[in-house]
Each structure stands twice: as C-alpha cells, then as structure tokens.
Amino acid sequence: MRARLLSTISTIIVLVTVLAACGQPAAQQPTSAPNAQPTAEVAATTAAVPTTAASATGAAPADTLRWPVEGLSDLTSLDPAKPGDAPNNTVITLIFSGLVRLDANLEVQPDGASGWKVSDDGKVYTFTIRDGLKFGDGSAVTANDFVYSINRALSPEVGAFAASSHFGHIVGAQDVVDGKAKTASGVKAIDDKTLEVTLDAPIAYFLALLTYADTFVVPQKLVESGANWQESAYGTGPYKVKEWKRGQSILLEANPNYWQGQPGIPKILMPFTKDSETAYQLYQTGELDIEGSGQNPVPAAHIPDVQGQPDFKSAAQLTTRYIGFNVEKPPFNNVDVRRAFALAVDKPTLANQVLAGGVVAADRILPTGLVGTQLPIKPLAYDPAAAKDALTKAGFTDAQGLPEITLAYGQEGDNETVVQALQSMWEQNLGVKVKLQSFELATFSKNLDTTYYTPTEGLQFYYSVWGADYPDPQNFLSLLLHTGNPNNNGHFSDAQFDQLVEEADTLGDRTQIERRLQLYNQAEQIAIDKVAWIPLFYPKLNILVRPRVEGIVLTPQGLIVPDWSKLKLK
Secondary structure, eight states: OOOOBOOOOOOOOEEOOOOOOOOOOOOSOOOBOTTOOTTOEEOOOOOOOOSSSOOOOSOOOTTEEEOOEETOSSOSOOOTTSOOSHHHHHHHHHHOOOSEEEOTTSBEEESSEEEEEEOTTSOEEEEEEOTTOBOTTSOBOOHHHHHHHHHHHHSTTTTOTTHHHHSTTBTTHHHHHTTSOSSOTTEEEEETTEEEEEBSSOOTTHHHHTTSGGGOOOOHHHHTSOTTGGGGOOOSSSEEEEEEETTTEEEEEEOTTOTTOOOSSSEEEEEEESSHHHHHHHHHTTOOSEEOOSSSOSOGGGHHHHTTSTTEEEEEOSEEEEEEEOTTSTTTTSHHHHHHHHHTOOHHHIIIIITTTSEEEOSSSSOTTSTTTTSOOOOOOOOHHHHHHHHHHTTOGGGTTOOOEEEEEESOTTHHHHHHHHHHHHHHHHOOOEEEEEEOHHHHHHHHHHHHHOGGGSOSEEEEEEEOSSSSGGGTHHHHHSTTOTTOTTOOOOHHHHHHHHHHHTOOSGGGHHHHHHHHHHHHHHHHHTTSEEEEEEEEEEEEEOTTEESEEEETTEEEOSOGGGOEEO
16 A cells, blocks of 8 residues: 656556465576666566466576565455455556556656646646556556546445545545446546546645556456456456456466557466565476565565575565554553553564664654655654553553453465564563464455454454555555545544545645655654554565566565566576
8 A cells, every 4th residue: 555756758567566476496596686677667587387386497588577466365356446455456557557557766657648737726637548558458548547447446336445535535446336327527528538537636646646556447348348358357457357266376468559569578477475585495496587575575484595696586565564452452451551562562583683784674654765754753663661550551451351352464475484473572571372273365355345344343453554555655644544435444543644645635736745744744743652552563575586587576565567678587
C-alpha cells in the first residue's frame, strides 16, 4: 500500500507481489543466489502446466509462464479502481496500466503518457497521451478515457475504497465522492492527446501515486458491457484475460496492441494457491516457474534449504509487518497496555530465529530504504521488565483484570508461525494468554474494513502488513495513521501527528524536501511513542525463479519487467 519520483522512459510495470499456495511433499531441490541486489535480473526453469494445480509430467511449456496467485482460492476483483490486496493487484497490473510507472530505481517513467509538464506553482499537471496507445481490443486511447477512468474510480457507485484518499487533492474530486457532481472539475481533456489535472496544493508524491492501480485507465465500452466484463478484461497493459476458471486459475494472453510491442512470452498461467507451502511444493515438483512474493515469500522453514542456490533470489522490500490495535476497544484504548505489548516482543529473535533470518527486525514504522528513513528514530526496544511495569501502570498488575484478548490474522505465508511466537512471548513476558483467530485472507481484509467502519464490531487486535503502494512516507503515515483516513483501521488519532503530516503532505516544492521529511520523522516518532502499531519486521522479497525465465528484475517494490518484448522463456 503505497512520492514516486520523476524520470523518463523504459517499460516497467510494478508487479506487486502475491501470496501463497496449497500442499504436497517436496521433490527436486531449487537453486539460489543469496541476497541478490534489488535491481538484479532474474531468470527461471520448469515442467508441466498445472491446470487445476497438479500435473507434473512432461516438459515445461515453451509459450507459458507459470506464476501462481498465492494466498487466494480465487481472485476477488480485476477492477483496477478496486485493487484490494496484493494477489489481485498483481494480476491487475498485468492487464491494466496508467499514465506513468516505476522503474527499477523506483523513479517515475512515462507509460500511457509520453511526457508531462508541471506548472510553476506545482498544482497543474499536463500529460501528453502517447501516440499509438491502444486498448487490448485495438481501439485508440484518448485523454477522455483517462478522464472517464478517474471519475469512475471516484464515483460512489463504484465504491473504490482508496480513491478518495489517492485522488483527494484533485480539485473537485470530493464532490464526485460525495455524489454532488459526476465529474471532478480538476480533470480535463484539453484535446485527444492532452490531459490536464489540477490539484488544490503542490503534492510531492502525486506522480508516484499515479503508478498505483486505481489510477489506471479502463475502456468504457468494456466496463459498461455488463456485469461479467472482468471475465474478458483488457486494458493498456501487456496482457489480457483469455480464460478465468473460478476457484482454479486465470490464463492471460499477450496483448498484441501493447504500445511497447507484444510481450515475449505469449501466455501467463496463474493457478490460485491458498498457502505458500503448497506453492513451494508445486515449484519443487516442477509445476511452477516462480514461487514466493513480497507478501508470501518462500516459507521461512525452507530458507536454509534454498539459500545459495541459483533459483533463489532475495531483495529488500518497502514493506512492514506489524501488530495493529483497535484503540476503540478495551484494553487497547489504553496507551500503557499497547506499550506493554510492544515492549514484550523480542523482534531480533522473531526475525533471526523464528523466521530464519528471512526478514529484518523493525525498529520503526517506515521500512528501511524508504526515503526519510535516513533520519533517526527512537524505537521501543525489547524490555520485559518495562513491559510489566507498563501493564501495572495501566491498572493490570500481573495481567489481572484484563479482558479476553484475541489476535486476528490472515491465512498466508508464515503468519501462523509468527503469531504463535508472539503468543508465547506475551504469555512469558506479561502473563497474558492471547487467543489466536485465523481467517482466509479475503475475509481478514473484510474484517479490517469492518474495524474501520464499525469499530465496536471489528477486530480487537490484529497481525497485518503494509507494502508501499508508492515509495513515499505519506503512504505509510498519512494514509494509515491520520485521523479518519479509511485505511486507519485501528482508529489511532493524535492532533499533533495529524498537523505534522498534513503540512508535510502539501510541501510539494523540491526545495522543501528536507523540511517535509523532518515533519514526517517527527510524526513517526509520535506514532511510535503512542504505540499506534507494533512494527515487527521488514519482509524480504524471497522468491524462487527458474533459470529459463529472462527479463524479470527484482526491486524493493516487487518484480518488474523493464521491457515486456524482452520477457522470454529459454
């Protein structure tokens, strides 16, 4: 989830990584290059295409990349206005694209727009639509298509969860969200080739924000063709839907009208796998070309087995795994209780022993490598004695008098291993017995939404993850912790925090970068001191990719393809 910078060319689509898969015992040993650099190119090998999720006989298909959607039994949506979670987003970004994209260095490059200009006051962006830009059906894309797509995402009928916050600074956007207008006055097609977007303030991260899926262009003809339009979805991305077998897989075929040229791999088969262990075993038996993602990496138990082998690739990520609190529910409405739980967590042990060093222990909310993390922060370090003191200060000496406490989590990756370790730490260091409650990932996501909209009926305490939708501190601090933001599931609220991030959000002049980052740094320290979250660790992008796959690059934002025409299977 989550400014993305400016630059010029090269074709890159952020393939926000997926989740996990379903079980069988292991066979063939994969291969590895430990700690590959974020921009190192990767490759892959193979075996037979899993049609339902098993069939490991025969040679690998020469025309099909086998890449699972991990963590889901089925996709919930292919609508880019409502990208939802990482697995859905991965597929969406293969089909749809927008005005700009991120490159391997996380800089903004042209995509559907060939270029842009920004007014002197930083409020007006003028984009030139790329010559020859077409949808998957061959129809030409104009500036009006982008106007339609932005207004559609804002409309209450569509119900796009994040659109109001992502487009919030476009003049007139809130009127559309509120149903007072059909179109935002700040979005205009000057002519077929020229799109003008006017903001109410200079926003440093605006171009980066446009790399996220809910800003992508969609074909009006397709979207309004009927309720089943997603079954044959196409956009301006490198692929389009050929077949969606509900509960089994989705098959994508190359878009012959893609502006950069037809992708070098004709098909991508994406079987749905519910957990990462299953996906790992399918990779071992030769049925997948890629296994693991940012949200569901190679299972920690298998890291020692695959490190040092050529198939194994690892890169830093702009992602934080954390414990969230519903501060509207006891006992977490008490900051001392939250502090007690935070101080009782041994993060180095969690990262280095429980998860086999496949992650990095977190000392702050912002993940390492994100702009702004060069400024220091004072963390809440592991201190069992101080944890007990904080619980006593809250009025719960020896954990007596606490209400029942339940930690909720989604069924993905190493989540069960992590929450069991946390459960043990809290019992050992605080004397608190924490119940665990697991949900399928889609249900867990819905429960988080409920926690925001109806906190008294929502989750009390939860283990979750946030990956940068776009690489800027705003995507973590403002989007997740500002009072009233729809992504602020736990209802953390602090007036000083809000004031700091509000000022930082609207410092769009490049001469104000240092001041902007200092404001975010001050806000982050408040969130840590008042225990808005317990940041636990920063996942690594630990994946397996067969040597037969050429053209994929690892970045802190996931897997990308700089040039789709050069994506190949050897």
